[in-house]
Structure formats: structure tokens, C-alpha cells
Amino acid sequence: MNNIVSIGTSHHIAPIEFREKLAFSEEQLIESLHNLRNSYHLKEAVILSTCNRVEVYAVANPQMITESPTKTLLDFLSHYHRIGADILKKWSYLHQNIEAIQHLFRVTSSLDSMVVGESQILGQVKEAYDISRSAGGSGTILNRLFTKAFSVGKRIRTETTIASGAVSISYAAVELAKKIFNTLEQKTVAIIGAGEMSELTAKHLVANGVSKVIVANRTYERAVNLAKKFNGIPVSYDENLDFLIDADIVISSTEAPNYMIQRKPLADIMRKRKHKYMFLIDIAVPRDIDPDVSKINHAFLYNIDDLEAVVASNLKDRYEEADRAEKIVTQEAQRFHDQLQILEVNPTIKALHQQFQDIADVEIQECLNLANLSKTQESAITSMANAIVKKLLHHPVQNLRHSVNDGNADHSQYVHALRELFALDEKYDKEQE
Amino acid sequence: MNFLFLITVLLYLATTIFHVLYLTFGERSDAVSIRSRMEMIAFWMTILSFGILTLFIILWWIKQGYFAITKWSDSIAFLAWTITLVYLIIVRLTKLRTLGSFVMPVAFIFILISYSFSETTSHRADIFTTNWVIPHVILIILSYASFIAAFGFGLMYLIAEKKIREKTQTLLYNILPPLDVADELGSIFIFLGVILLTIGVLVGSFLPTYLKDLPWNWYDPKVISTLVTWLIYVVHICIRQFWGWRGRKAAFLSILGFLAVLCTYVGVDLTLDSIHEFQ
Numbered sequence: 092m093n094n095i096v097s098i099g100t101s102h103h104i105a106p107i108e109f110r111e112k113l114a115f116s117e118e119q120l121i122e123s124l125h126n127l128r129n130s131y132h133l134k135e136a137v138i139l140s141t142c143n144r145v146e147v148y149a150v151a152n153p154q155m156i157t158e159s160p161t162k163t164l165l166d167f168l169s170h171y172h173r174i175g176a177d178i179l180k181k182w183s184y185l186h187q188n189i190e191a192i193q194h195l196f197r198v199t200s201s202l203d204s205m206v207v208g209e210s211q212i213l214g215q216v217k218e219a220y221d222i223s224r225s226a227g228g229s230g231t232i233l234n235r236l237f238t239k240a241f242s243v244g245k246r247i248r249t250e251t252t253i254a255s256g257a258v259s260i261s262y263a264a265v266e267l268a269k270k271i272f273n274t275l276e277q278k279t280v281a282i283i284g285a286g287e288m289s290e291l292t293a294k295h296l297v298a299n300g301v302s303k304v305i306v307a308n309r310t311y312e313r314a315v316n317l318a319k320k321f322n323g324i325p326v327s328y329d330e331n332l333d334f335l336i337d338a339d340i341v342i343s344s345t346e347a348p349n350y351m352i353q354r355k356p357l358a359d360i361m362r363k364r365k366h367k368y369m370f371l372i373d374i375a376v377p378r379d380i381d382p383d384v385s386k387i388n389h390a391f392l393y394n395i396d397d398l399e400a401v402v403a404s405n406l407k408d409r410y411e412e413a414d415r416a417e418k419i420v421t422q423e424a425q426r427f428h429d430q431l432q433i434l435e436v437n438p439t440i441k442a443l444h445q446q447f448q449d450i451a452d453v454e455i456q457e458c459l460n461l462a463n464l465s466k467t468q469e470s471a472i473t474s475m476a477n478a479i480v481k482k483l484l485h486h487p488v489q490n491l492r493h494s495v496n497d498g499n500a501d502h503s504q505y506v507h508a509l510r511e512l513f514a515l516d517e518k519y520d521k522e523q524e
Numbered sequence: 525m526n527f528l529f530l531i532t533v534l535l536y537l538a539t540t541i542f543h544v545l546y547l548t549f550g551e552r553s554d555a556v557s558i559r560s561r562m563e564m565i566a567f568w569m570t571i572l573s574f575g576i577l578t579l580f581i582i583l584w585w586i587k588q589g590y591f592a593i594t595k596w597s598d599s600i601a602f603l604a605w606t607i608t609l610v611y612l613i614i615v616r617l618t619k620l621r622t623l624g625s626f627v628m629p630v631a632f633i634f635i636l637i638s639y640s641f642s643e644t645t646s647h648r649a650d651i652f653t654t655n656w657v658i659p660h661v662i663l664i665i666l667s668y669a670s671f672i673a674a675f676g677f678g679l680m681y682l683i684a685e686k687k688i689r690e691k692t693q694t695l696l697y698n699i700l701p702p703l704d705v706a707d708e709l710g711s712i713f714i715f716l717g718v719i720l721l722t723i724g725v726l727v728g729s730f731l732p733t734y735l736k737d738l739p740w741n742w743y744d745p746k747v748i749s750t751l752v753t754w755l756i757y758v759v760h761i762c763i764r765q766f767w768g769w770r771g772r773k774a775a776f777l778s779i780l781g782f783l784a785v786l787c788t789y790v791g792v793d794l795t796l797d798s799i800h801e802f803q
Contacts (some may be wrong), residue, residue, distance in 0.1 A: 270703070273702045397691045
């Protein structure tokens with residue numbers, strides 16, 4: 092039986108103080124992979140180590156393992172990181188077979204991530220897998236498992252909407268801008284005041300094609316400093332807001348106690364810019380922009396609460412979609428598990444056939460050598476022998492295949508019995524390889 | 525023949541239903557897969573309906589022995605065909621399938637009107653045999669189709685703007701185009717429509733000189749109604765060019781223009797006497 096096992100810890104169950112103790116550097120990864128194969132007698136292994144999770148996936152070697160493979164993994168981690176087995180047990184999860192498969196699929200689908208639908212994890216798992224593969228850690232089964240896990244991750248992201256909708260304020264602003272403007276290229280963004288959030292939003296807008304950045308501040312030096320970051324145009328302002336005439340997107344985050352942008356002056360500016368659309372984002376508290384501004388035609392105003400509501404609603408949608416994604420993951424894991432088991436019985440069936448056929452061939456040959464038979468008689472004997480082989484094997488093979496699909500029967504016991512009883516291992520496994 | 529027409533009407537009805545369903549499911553966040561399926565069905569239904577209508581029109585022309593678009597009910601069927609064609613071209617160019625939810629119901633209503641009035645027998649008046657009548661009618665029908673596309677963009681603009689101002693995040697909002705796209709495309713089709721209408725009307729105004737029997741009458745209700753329609757759209761273009769009016773006001777004007785088209789094309793024909801009355 093090819094046992095897929097995994098051990099791991101993540102932000103869901105363990106604090107950072109514990110996760111950092113378990114983390115692997117890249118050299119440690121390679122060293123550990125060799126260790127797992129040579130000292131711990133595991134057939135295959137992949138280690139995933141990110142800031143949110145540390146996980147080891149392994150395939151047990153049925154001939155070598157004397158104790159349970161999960162215990163082997165537990166021993167390995169507790170020895171390697173010098174952590175007491177009790178503490179490790181408390182803050183980690185152990186999975187076997189279908190559960191291990193399902194867990195990995197959930198991880199690559201980002202269902203187990205802090206923010207459901209995030210895209211980073213897929214890349215991180217890929218990296219971990221690549222390291223393991225080039226270090227000789229993964230083999231036939233884990234190669235299959237991880238390739239499938241990547242395709243499930245992609246499927247989830249295309250067939251469900253768990254990865255759509257902005258889940259940060261700055262991305263929400265970019266998405267909204269795209270609802271007003273077809274393209275952000277050739278558009279101008281004006282940042283009033285400084286602040287981490289406005290910088291981040293401006294950065295995202297520039298990454299999405301905004302070509303011109305105006306940086307406005309009450310003190311000119313500050314404007315110049317911030318403008319350098321975006322290759323922008325620094326502007327100092329007092330009461331005059333004329334620099335807004337060119338601005339298609341305005342991000343305001345000053346510390347001014349009153350409304351800086353009021354309805355009447357902005358209406359004048361809108362007239363001067365020939366009523367081209369303007370998207371205003373007010374992320375200051377207290378607010379910078381008079382809410383009445385949104386009554387001006389073609390001026391669209393969102394404040395920090397509005398953006399947060401957008402994010403909250405997107406997050407809610409993602410979690411609703413996550414249920415659908417979980418169903419797909421469960422299905423895929425079951426299917427992969429079944430395929431793996433069929434793969435497991437196939438060599439045995441083949442070996443069994445081969446052995447019977449070989450015996451028949453030898454006996455036919457002997458029989459033919461003894462008796463002097465005509466061609467028709469020869470072929471009659473040959474087909475009789477072949478038919479006997481076929482019919483003798485019919486039920487065992489059928490039942491073996493059924494045992495795979497039948498959840499209650501343990502096909503690995505059958506495989507084991509067949510191999511023992513017919514002594515399949517010595518000769519026919521070598522042929523397989 | 526009549527049976528094929530009935531099938532066409534039913535196909536357009538089905539297309540309309542799927543387009544409306546597509547829009548309705550747009551409001552629900554748990555129906556993403558249903559919505560994308562609706563979108564596919566609606567789109568392929570449009571193509572099927574268009575194909576059958578094309579077949580019907582060609583067979584009808586063969587049966588009549590001439591380009592039968594000068595009879596009112598025939599011309600209305602031809603308008604429905606043109607609306608569908610314009611919509612399919614827009615989808616090909618911009619991928620904005622959502623437009624179908626706004627223009628295909630209009631096409632269905634026209635097809636239905638055409639079907640209901642196709643029974644009224646009429647003799648082909650001699651004046652309509654002149655070669656200049658055909659381009660006159662075709663140009664005006666093309667302009668109407670453009671105006672109806674602009675009407676669809678106007679509606680989409682208004683809904684999208686409302687969603688942005690209300691700050692509600694429904695999925696419907698994801699299938700509508702960005703504001704500037706809806707606005708720009710609407711104005712392009714109004715511009716196109718005005719050009720086609722202008723040429724079409726000019727062609728028509730020469731007809732009385734060719735046809736001695738046809739009196740030129742400024743008081744013809746259809747002429748007046750068309751002029752009003754034309755004026756609405758010209759005003760639309762002017763205020764956009766010179767005062768930068770766009771967005772909501774432009775969208776409202778495109779809806780007003782559409783109503784004027786309806787009055788001219790359907791209202792006048794059904795109620796008032798006119799030389800343009802096709803029967």
C-alpha cells in the first residue's frame with residue numbers, strides 16, 4: 092500500500108513563535124529531504140515551508156516501515172528542530188491518504204489560506220515541489236499528486252469566484268476606477284497629502300497604466316519628496332485647487348480638520364475640465380472632501396468606509412464561493428485517491444497474468460514436444476490452455492478491481508495476499524521495473 | 525411561410541427571455557455558473573434566431589418577387605433583422621454581450637408587431653416601385669437600428685452609474701461596461717444614426733420630383749415626427765460637442781430619441797393618415 096502521509100502546522104492552529112521554530116531554510120530543505128529518504132526510509136518526500144505554514148508530504152515505503160508513517164514524520168520533525176513530541180503533536184495536524192490528498196488540494200486552492208483566494212500559495216507550493224524534485228525527494232506518486240494539486244488549484248480559481256473581487260482598500264480603489272474608465276492609460280492621478288494608504292493606492296494605479304501623477308502638499312518640499320517615488324509632478328497648494336483640472340483620479344489623505352475640496356469650487360473645476368469623469372477617493376479621517384461633491388455630475392466620490400464596505404462584501408462573496416470550492420476539492424481528492432489505488436493493483440494483476448501465462452506456455456510446449464500432433468490439434472490445445480488461464484483468473488481479478496472501488500474492502504490486503512501466495516514479488520516485480 | 529414566421533417570433537421570444545434571465549441572475553452572487561450558462565444560451569439563441577429570420581426574409585422576398593421592405597409590417601421585420609445584425613457586429617468588436625439584454629427585447633417587440641400586422645393584406649402601391657424608395661427605406665431603417673443600439677448603451681450607462689453611486693457591489697455591476705465605454709459607444713451610434721437618417725430623408729425628399737403624382741407635404745405627420753427625432757439627436761451631438769454634456773444627460777436624451785423613433789415608426793403608422801403609411 093502506497094501510504095501518502097503528511098504532517099504540518101499553519102496559522103490556523105499555531106502561533107508564529109511555534110511556526111518559526113519549524114521553518115526550513117533552503118539548505119535545510121535539501122538536507123532534510125535526503126534525511127527522510129535515507130535515515131527515515133520514506134520513499135518520497137516534499138517539504139513546504141512558508142511564513143504561514145510548514146508541511147511535510149511523504150510516501151511510506153511498505154517494505155521498510157515497521158511503525159506508522161505518521162509517527163516517522165513526527166519523529167523526524169521533533170528530532171530535526173529539537174521540539175518535544177508532545178508540543179509538536181499539540182500544534183500540528185497529521186493526515187493520511189485521502190485526507191492528506193484533500194489537504195494539499197485545499198492548500199493549493201488557497202482554501203486554507205489566511206485570505207481565501209490569494210494567489211501566492213500556488214507559487215510557493217510549486218517552488219517547494221521543484222526543490223524537492225531536483226533534490227530527488229519526490230517520485231512517481233508525489234509527482235502525480237503535486238501536478239494534480241496545481242491543476243485543481245487552477246481549476247478552483249477559474250471555475251469559482253474565490254479569487255475575484257478586491258480584498259484590500261487599494262485594490263478596491265483600482266477596481267472601481269476601472270468601472271468608470273475603460274483604461275487607466277493616459278489618465279492622471281492626483282495625490283493630496285501624504286500617507287501610506289494613498290501611496291499604495293497610487294502605486295497600484297501606476298502599475299495598472301496611469302501615466303501621470305501629480306503630488307500635492309501644503310509644503311512644497313514634501314511634495315517633491317513623494318513625487319520622486321512616482322516620477323510625479325510636485326505641486327504646492329493653498330486655496331487654489333486648479334491642479335485638479337487635469338486629474339481623473341484624486342486620492343486625498345491630508346490631516347486638514349475641514350473639508351478641503353468643497354462642492355462649489357469642484358463644480359467650477361469640473362466645468363473647466365469639460366465634465367470629464369473624476370473619481371475621488373477620500374481616505375482621510377476626518378474627511379477631506381465634502382460628501383456633497385458626489386452630487387456633481389460625473390464626479391464619483393468614495394470615502395474610506397465605502398471602500399471598506401466594498402472589501403467586506405467581496406470577502407463575504409469569497410467565503411460563500413469557498414463552499415463550492417470545497418466540494419470540488421473533495422471530489423477531486425476522491426477521484427485522485429481512486430486512480431492511485433487502481434494504479435496500485437494494476438501491476439499485481441499484470442504480474443498474476445504473466446505468471447499464469449508463463450506456466451501455460453511452458454506446459455503447452457512440453458505437451459507439443461511429447462506428442463506428434465497436427466496443426467489443428469496444436470492450435471486446439473493452445474487455445475484450450477489460454478482459455479483455462481483466462482477463466483481461472485477472471486474472478487480474482489474482477490474482485491480485486493471491485494475491492495478498490497468498494498470503500499469497505501481493503502484491497503491492499505488482497506494485493507499483499509496475492510503477492511505472498513503466488514510469490515509474485517521476486518520475479519515479476521523486477522520485470523515491472 | 526406563416527409557420528416559419530411564427531417560429532421566428534417564438535425564437536425571438538426565447539432569446540429575449542434568456543437575455544432577461546441573464547440580467548436577473550446578474551444580481552445574485554451565488555449564481556455565477558448559472559449566469560455564464562445563461563449568457564452562452566442567450567448568445568447562441570440570438571445567432572439561431574438571426575439565421576432563421578434571415579432565411580424567412582429571403583424566402584419572403586423570393587415569394588413576393590421583389591425586395592419586400594416597403595410594406596410596413598415587412599419593413600418592421602427588416603428592422604428587427606438589422607437590430608440583431610448591429611448587435612452581433614458590436615459583440616464581435618467589443619465583446620459586450622450584455623447589450624443584448626437591452627436591444628434583443630426591442631427586436632422581439634418589433635418582430636411581434638410585424639407578425640401581428642402581416643395578415644393585413646395590401647396592394648403594392650405603384651409609387652413604391654421606383655428604385656429610390658428602397659435606399660430611402662433601408663437608410664432610415666439602418667439609422668433606427670443605430671439609435672436603438674445607442675438606446676441600449678444609454679440604459680447600460682444609467683444602470684452602471686446608479687450602481688457606482690449607490691456603492692452596491694452586485695455582480696450585475698461586473699457585466700456592465702465601464703461608464704466611459706457605454707457613453708462613447710452610445711454617442712458613436714447616435715452620430716452614425718444621424719448621418720444615415722439625414723441621407724435617408726434627403727433621398728426621400730427627392731422622391732416627389734420623380735413621382736409626379738406624389739404631392740410634397742410638409743404637414744405630413746411622419747415628416748414632422750421624423751424631423752423632431754432628427755432634432756433630438758442633433759441637439760444631443762451639439763451639446764456633447766460644445767458643452768461637454770455626456771453621461772447621464774446624454775443617456776436620457778438617447779432614451780428620449782428612442783421614444784421619438786417609436787412614435788414616428790409605430791405610433792404615426794397606426795394612428796394618423798400619411799403618405800408614408802405603407803398600406
